[in-house]
Amino acid sequence: MSRGQIALITGAAGGIGLAIAQRYARDGMEVILTDLQAEAGEREAKAIREAGGRARFIACDSSDEAAVQGLVDTVEAEVGPITVAVCSAGISKGGKPFYETSLADFTQVLNVNLIGAFIVGKAVAQAMIASGTRGSIIHISSVGAVLGVETSPAYCTSKGGLGMLTKVMALAMARHGVRVNAIGPGPTWSPMTQAALDQPAVDMMLSRTPIGRFAEAEEIAGVAAFLAGPDASYVTGQTLYADGGRLALNYVVLPVSA
Template identity: 40%
Template sequence: MTRPVTVVTGGSRGIGAATCLRLAADGHDVVVGYVRDAEAAEAVADGVRKAGARCVTVRVDTSVEADVERLFETAERQLGPVTGLVNNAGVTGPLGRLADADTADLRRVVDVNLLGTLLCARRAAQLMTARGSGVIVNVSSAAATLGSPGDYVHYAATKAAVDALTLGLAKELGPDGVRVNAVAPGVIETEMHAAMGDPDRARRMAGTTPLRRPGQAEEIAAAVAWLMSPDASYTTGAVLRVSGGR
């Protein structure tokens, strides 16, 4: 059988990196999309290849249409027809109240988290509907339903939009044989908290979670891998919350 070929955006760190490695272990060939850190992306690619999978890294700003086109063109040219997409690339901007947020930060969060997800989903849909099969998994956030006041309501708003996209696109593409789902992580111990300016945030917030600990990137990757797998063949339009009960 032909191996699945899955594009993972934001694949050089955190949840994206863990997802690349998990999918490789599950038999996927993987495209590692990254925006900045080529060295980190190549380290992930090495791990993918050690798992016996083929891999290519592609530098891509998902909010730029030409970059998205190049991402999928490179994937198809080097690995074959794209059968899966994990829309993981995302940014938060600095933590703080919306009243204090810089307009450039707001624009970047919307551009990457929403426009970038739309552009990647659109290109995947074009390719997959023509072939009559495929799987898209969007990485949302528990923030979409919590609102995240005082932290990043703008980020939460973009993730609520991702949930709406997941539901609508699942209904749109279902007749074409394409499944669309999302995973909504809670507080996960990744580098993202440091990028927001609060590296200890995940551990500090553990007390607000019923399981009393932050999640691990590998736990989110496991949920993504299930949604990508034949075991989830009758699952579409779902937003799977993996948030420790929060």
């Protein structure tokens, strides 16, 4: 079904980005993994090839406009027209309220999570328009786009901005046959969450998650497969929240009675 598609995935050396690259490869896409973690990225691209997929890794800083343009030009020239782009690169600098957060930390998170998505989306959109490709651009957002966290001002702000960026990109690209959507995961196991959360934090997050567990990255990849495929041909400008019921919950999950 996806044979012949070429997918570019940022932040693909691990976590959700890697899971999406692996899923797309299994679905028959040729995948271009990009990340700053070159050793891990090369290793994961090789693993996809050894499993029978078509994959290539190209190191790139998605917040560097010149580097991203060079990346897109290289893929278009050496592989073919990009039909799917997933902006999954993201960082978090949590732990402090906004009034104790440095401008440097705040700016760094926005540069990667929001400005990076703009840079990648713009370069890919221009390439799609030039080639007449009717493709799909997907941002990885978060429930943090609409649920504030006192000690994550930069992260939440970046994801909130990403929601509106998704909408305005979708409006601009609709006439070109390109759909733009976002995925808003709830608590999801990834290297970033495992490094950032201790058990009390995990328990607290689960108290707000009706399904009662963290998502696996592969579950988010399934949503990305839907958004890239023909079943989502009339879906654009949306953020699909795969959150285990988190946004639907007003209070906390009640304990099950014995």
